[in-house]
Amino acid sequence: MNEQDPQHDPQQDPEQDPRQDSPDVPPEAWGGVHRGPLRTGEWVRLVDTKGRKHNFALVPGKKFFSNKGSVDHDDMIGREEGFTLTSTAGGEYLVFRPLLSEFVVSMPRGAAVVYPKDAAQIVAMADIFPGADVVEAGVGSGALTCSLLRAVGPHGKVTSYERREEFAEVARRNVDQFLGGPDGSSHPAWSLRLGDLAEELPASGERYDRVILDMLAPWECLDAAAGALRPGGIVCAYVATTTQLSKFTETVRVHGGFTEPHAWESLVRDWHVEGLAVRPGHSMIGHTAFLVTARRMAPGQSPPRKRRRPAPGAYGPDYTGPRPADVADLGEPPAGG
Known part of the structure; x- marks a missing residue:
């Protein structure tokens, strides 16, 4: 009598992988992936x-x-x-199954979403780590919240402040749809609060490792962010226009309790690749927003003064924004200079 090879099932679907043994992702990971x-x-x-x-x-x-x-x-x-x-x-x-980057660009929106290219930059450049305590304002439609929760994991904390109740409800539905439990529970690391971060964060007395500001006037929240950040923590602002970029960056400089701010944007361009036809794509994801980061100094400490002088006219008579004290008298370059 010939014994059948226990490793081979003749009735098995030929397209089925015989090595298939993929238990689901543990629910305690709260990754939104199966x-x-x-x-x-x-x-x-x-x-x-x-x-x-x-x-x-x-x-x-x-x-x-x-x-x-x-x-x-x-x-x-x-x-x-x-x-x-x-x-x-x-x-x-x-x-x-949809990837997170695919889900966030197609999910219902209350406010504009933070696009995946910017969410990835925030997670990387603001150094969002497992177990981190992160606060964000505002929550928008929940796109960035999903990336932050993925990064901090179930042992971290993400606290989201949103002024508008209708945006908060859209964000809650979107985050729960992707990262919620099968019983309808929300991610255990997430707290969604309705209110103004500038007023409520100082009153809470809570401390954080990272503060993410996605709002029209993030400079209004800088004092609250400074008070809540642990030494070495990072503040990161997501702004759409050059005027917002300038005002927030200069407000950070004037504050004196942060390192020199770093500002940048990212551009993504696809490529068409077919045999010898290799060329840039006809469309690209260009400007979506600017990002600015700075690190919190220890209490009572200030960063070293910059040795490089500002560009001529940078803080001239036409400039009306926040002005660092050591460049208060800089005007237009002298004639012939």
Whole structure:
């Protein structure tokens, strides 16, 4: 009698990976990511051959409709992600779980979202680490909040302040949709507060490692941020215009309790690659916002004065913003200079 090889099942689907042994990500990780077969209630992302994207939750017995006919949710539930489906009218769709970067650009919005390229810069350049205590204002639609919670993990803390209740509700739904528990619970490291950070943070007496300011006038919150930051902590502002960039940067300098601020922006350009046809893409993600970071000095300490003089006319008679004390008398360059 020939014994069957226990490692080989002749009835196995030839497309199924025999090495498949991928337990789900532990729920205590709170990463918003799952492994294994698609489950009821999970969100999926369908992409057609023209690159059009559709996100929805899987519901038994339900159908997804488009101009290419329909596909059954039941044909996706129970399958490993990374497959193609053909609709009733012959349309082809690629099926995956959405990545965080894909989710945030397609989720419902109350306010403009922080785009993935900027969220990545904030997490990296503001050094958001596992276990960090982070406060942000405002929360917008929750896009940056998701990245911050991913970075601090369940042992950190993210406290979000939002002035507008309608924005806070949109953000709560979005964050809970991606990072919430199956029982509807919110991420254990997240606290969403309705109010003004400039007023409520000092009153709370709480200390933080990082302060992220995404608002129209972040300079109004700088004193509150300075009072809440631990020595060596980082303040990071996300601003859209050059006037905001200038006023916040100079306010940090005038404050005297931070290192020299660092300002920058990031630009992302895709490339077209087909054989010998290798060229930049015709479109790119250009300016979305400026970022500014600075580190908190220890109490009573000030950074060394800059040795390099400001550019001629930088603080001349036309400049009306915050002015560092040691350049108060600088005017236009002398004639012939």
